[in-house]
Amino acid sequence: MKKIMSGNEAFAYGAYLAGIKVGAAYPGTPSTEIMDNFSKYPGVYAEWSANEKVAFDVGAGAAYAGGRALVAMKHVGMNVASEVLFYTSYTGMKGGLVVINADDPGMHSSQNEQDNRHYARFAKVPMLEPADSEEAKQSVKAALEISESFDTPVVVRTTTRLSHSLSIVEMEEPVAEAPAESVAYERNASKYVMVPAYARGRHPVIEERLKKLAEFAETTPLNRIEPGDDQIGIITSGVVYQYAREVFPNATFLKLGMVYPLPDGLIRELAGRVKQVVVIEELDPFIEEHVRLLGIQTRGKDVFSNIGEFSPGRIRRFAQEAGLIPGSNQSTVTMPQLPGRPPMLCPGCGHRGLFYALQRLNVAAFGDIGCYTLGAAPPLSAMHTCGCMGASIGVIQGVDRVGVKDRTVAVIGDSTFFHSGVAPLISLKYNNSSSTVIVVDNRITAMTGHQENPGSGKTLQGADTPVIKIDELARSIGFNKVDVINPYEFRTVVDTIKDHVQSEESSLIVAQYPCVLNIREKKPALVVDVEKCNECGNCIRIGCSPITKVEGGISINAELCIGCGFCATICSQGAIGPQNKEGGTD
Amino acid sequence: MKKKIDFLFAGVGGQGTILVSNILAEVGKSCGYDVKKSEVHGMSQRGGAVESHVRWGEKVYAPVVEEGGADYLMAFEMLEAARWPHYLAPGSIAIINRHRVMPPSVNLGKEKYPEEKEIESILTGAGGQVTWVEGAAKALELGNMALAGVVLLGALSARLDEPVEAWTKAVEDLVPAKFKELNVKAFLAGREMATGN
Helix, strand or coil: CEEEEEHHHHHHHHHHHCCCCEEEECCCCCCHHHHHHHCCCCCCEEEECCCHHHHHHHHHHHHHCCCCEEEEEEHHHHHHHHHHHHHHHHHCCCCCEEEEEEECCCCCCCCCCCCCHHHHHHHCCCEECCCCHHHHHHHHHHHHHHHHHHCCCEEEEEEHHHHCEEEEEECCCCCCCCCCCCCCCCCCHHHHCCCHHHHHHHHHHHHHHHHHHHHHHHHCCCCEEECCCCCEEEEEEHHHHHHHHHHCCCCEEEEECEEECCCHHHHHHHHHHCCEEEEECCCCCHHHHHHHHCCCCEECCCCCCCCCCCCHHHHHHHHHHCCCCCCCCCCCCCCCCCCCCCCCCCCCCCHHHHHHHHHHCCCEEECCCCHHHHHHCCCCCCCCECCCCCHHHHHHHHHHHHCCCCCEEEEEEHHHHHHHCHHHHHHHHHCCCCCEEEEEECCCECCCCCECCCCCCECCCCCECCCCCHHHHHHHCCCCEEEEECCCCHHHHHHHHHHHHHCCCCEEEEEECCCHHHHCCCCCCEEECCCCCCCCCCCHHHCCCCEEEECCEEEECCCCCCCCCHHHHHCCCCCEEEECCCCCEC | CCCCEEEEEEEECCCCHHHHHHHHHHHHHHCCCEEEEEECCCHHHCCCEEEEEEEEECCCCCCCCCCCCEEEEEECCHHHHCCCHHHEEEEEEEEEECCCCCCHHHHCCCCCCCCHHHHHHHHHCCCEEEEEECHHHHHHHCCCHHHHHHHHHHHHHCCCCCCHHHHHHHHHHHCCHHHHHHHHHHHHHHHHHHHHC
């Protein structure tokens, strides 16, 4: 039987088939659906860890104990978790450990487009890269076998396009396994306790392992030469292989399913077969530099950009410009000038009330990563920095220590706070800071598609669990000034922010309202009474998509409006409200 | 040998382009095509512009349609249709839901939403034929705006050779169980609207 699956669904399916029993991840586009899907298979344990590092440690522990483990994260998640990659590279582990890591060329939903293939070389661990959903499924099993034969964690690299593309996958029977027998934990300090004396003993083992992996790369079916004509020989991997196949249908290919370590023998063999070697890879010249080190002349980043996501069209244009294929890239279609459509805070989103208040108070807001980063977009324009998960609280401490004349706050979401906001909050209190932190708390990890978090009272697999209260947590570490407010209550929001930013001690505000998209809140849409409206424009300035400026006034699109009432709260004329019988507002 | 057919979906986050394009991929698979499909989730959910690519063929490599290669443009929203002239193949067909969702700059009164005629000429100028479908109106008549996409799918199905049962089965298999009948009804309404033209 065959099924259409996304790359991420196929990774989860492959993990289930291969007998993985423990999975841990933190949500992050484009990797989220891997653990989401894995968690639904029978007999598995899966969790949303508080952050990627914790997830990776959980995977390491499961593998130390002899279980097969899966860890998944987006590319920047590996920055958070990389310390675990380095220590597990040294220790190895008893059961197989697979880390699926999703890069985001094109930055569809990320703050940078780093190329995580460098991590494989950096930490001296093997990395696989599948090219469609069927290969994604198979890659997990292959990675586990490598992990267990070479005593190393194995990273499987995916990209947004692979993770979120669907293709046909062959259904299989899961491995029938005898129930694992509980055995005593194997004590082996010189392998698992990485103090300097023991770690020194491990480094040569890791170097030796890398040599053996390089030999393996020559013979594994993951890497293969696909014969074609003798003009051009293309070295490529991942979804880029699919694009290159369309643009160079007759070329000879070295398709790499394992991108580290690279197979020198196969690269030389390809070079011997063709007149011109061409490396096509997204982002950095990772393969190309290796090919050059072998003394082989190749085309690469001189033809194909190191910036942005590729597509068949983009590869074709680069190849035409460089004369690798005939044809010109002149498109005859003139592109129209059209109004853009950027993502926005949803209609009725509770974050809007907070950001509107910050804007009206002209507060400088140091931000973080989540839906609420959209508070930076016009017309709210009320967030002024965003760098990485948990950055806001450390950043405001630095800003406030230098001193600026603006009122300042840090703004961080609930899931981001649990991810990497707790340690900075402790640091703030410890260092006698006077900064104000606002946690915009919608009780869910919303941006990535509503995953549970330590504040939502449910685990990934649906078990009840205590809700961790952010205000209580802050009090317990010494915060005296803590307020929980409803962001829709505009007057209270303004007064609370004013009170906190004036305060001499560090303080915390929790602006709490559940994500309306998640709880599917929908009250009757509001209407504008044209008799009362004086077109002051307040309602337009909250940036709520149903509210439109029309000839002679303002109109609210009843299809989109969820009736949250925030626009009515800030209307200077009392012209917005539920529709009365006469068609106006009361 | 199956011939290649490339479909491009355009719409606004929240309109259901992913579900409808999944149904189209399933129809292709059940009719013996190799199929691939691509979209990007994440930021685009929040009311931003969304696109989805579906490809049918004997053997499909890339999961995305190439510029100048789309045989059908399925636009769930009018302005979103106008963003894709460079993707249209010669003789392609654009099936557009007659429905406007105002983008932020139009809400603020800073830019104008393009006229229907402008949108049509952008696409016909690139070699496409435009078919307007009253998907939103039909969906509202059936009581749920979310059905507009399936109405559009019905209109598309009338232009392709695959048997109607393959389409209705894919709709039934992929929509939530309690909305099965309503979706099939919307699909057939779209199909009828197209054949009636």
